[in-house]
Amino acid sequence: MTTPITTEALAKKVVNQEKIRILDVRNTDEFDDWKIEGENVEIINEPYFNLLDGIEPVTGKLTKDQEVIVVCAKGGSSQMVAELLEEEGGFSKVLNLEGGMKAWSEHLEPVKIADLKQGGSLYQFVRLGKGCLSYMVESDGEAAIIDISRMIEKYEAFAKDKGVQIKHLIDTHLHADHISGGRALAEKTGGTYHLPPKDATEVTYDYTALEEGNDITVGNTKVKVQPIYSPGHTIGSTSLIIDDHYLLTGDILFVKSIGRPDLAGKAEDWVGDLRHSLYKRYKELSEDLIVLPAHYSFAEELSEGGSVSARLGDLYQRNEGLQVDSEEVFKKMVTENLPPQPNAYQEIRETNMGKITPEDEKQREMETGPNRCAVHG
Incomplete structure (x- = not known):
């Protein structure tokens, strides 16, 4: 055998x-x-x-x-x-x-990113078979999980092992490439599910608005949603700053690429928002922030320890998507010659809105294939 x-x-x-x-x-x-x-x-x-x-x-x-x-x-x-x-x-x-x-496709590999200044730790869950990245902030017996994959039992087991209670489930935007486990885990744990309201106009469930000015406290650590409403990948995309040092960019900015604006059929409408988020709002932030995206596209983006991250200032030097001076050239780059759209992305969006509830095996089929949330310059 x-x-x-x-x-x-x-x-x-x-x-x-x-x-x-x-x-x-x-x-x-x-x-x-x-x-x-x-x-x-x-x-x-x-x-x-x-x-x-x-x-x-x-x-x-x-x-x-x-x-x-x-x-x-x-x-x-x-x-x-x-x-x-x-x-x-x-x-x-x-x-x-x-x-x-x-x-x-369903394996999640937890990697510790850092101990936080105010107490607690930040972990990245690397979905090696899909390129998805999710995060857990734990502090003083509480935890928040960001951009959760549907395999919620993996997060539950990790939280139990760390002795923390899951209090907050946060999606930086309405996902189109994978089915979010945020609502399911919120229901199971009694936690609060947060979603940007501009991405929630068609959802069929209750949620708590994720928006600027509404800080979320996890134990002794403040998860700061301000100052970044960062639309472009979706109209509601919202970034998080954790511990004044870590910038969770969702699907707006990656280590080697930038977010695509077409997965809700709004590429022409959202390209200006995408450029504004990347070329103005993020530019106003400290260059020393560590970018932690919701996806990666290439194996070489993984560090020796298995994590995916980069200093914001360094990305402005080497990420081609951040170095396009012409607005017209930028518009062409993010609206033309894009890679294929994610498998079953429309059904995935409808699932994440609560409009349809596919069986487990169907959900697996819908997610099959690589992540395709990025535009490569």
Whole structure:
């Protein structure tokens, strides 16, 4: 029986930048759209049906004394290929990723960002298979979670381990690429769910307005919503300043890119807001703020410890999306030649509005694929 490897174990290898050899046996179009990535990940794609008559198509591409991790969509086809590699190829160590890419998409890897000046800590949850980033601020027995993924049990377990009570669930905007777990976790814990009111005009549920001037206190730490109403990705997008040092930008600004304004069909209307947020409002802030975005696009954005962050002043020097002097050129960049829109983004938006309630398996299908919230200059 081939040895399994869990998503947790594989995530540790990726975060620690270990050398990893992966054989992905999904169809090529699925592989090209979305794959496991990391600083030292070497990955080979050979569709499962090419290996039904034997493993010859991959024997020249794999080293027999090196560990091989076999991956497919759900873990079944990869199990059979892994057994073939052991039986026919004499490979010394073959592992099968349990649950395949479906499970990989749902794994959350918690990384500590910092101890906070006023007491407490800030954590980043890295969703390696999706590029989503969410956050927990914990202080004096209380916690706030920002831009929550739908796998709420992961946050619950982490909070329990830290001995903190979840008091606030915050979405920086109405998400279009993943289903928010904010409302579900608020209902389960009795916490307060916060959403920018300009993004909530069509929602079917009660919420607390996330807007400038309404600071949220977590234990001894103030989560400052002011001074940044930062529209552009959505009309309600709101950034958070934590502990006077950390800037949670949602999907407005990333480490290597900027937010796209088209996921609600409002690209032409919102491009001016996006430019104003990035080129004026953020410019008024301290260059020493540490930017913590809600997504990342490239494996090289992960630090050695597995976190994603950058100093705001540094981004104004090296992020191409922040260096476009011409408004017309900027407008073209963020409205033309954009990457494909996220899978099922309209259904995801409707789910996050409360208009539809898909079954769990349908929700997984809707989220399949990479994050596509960014514009790359």
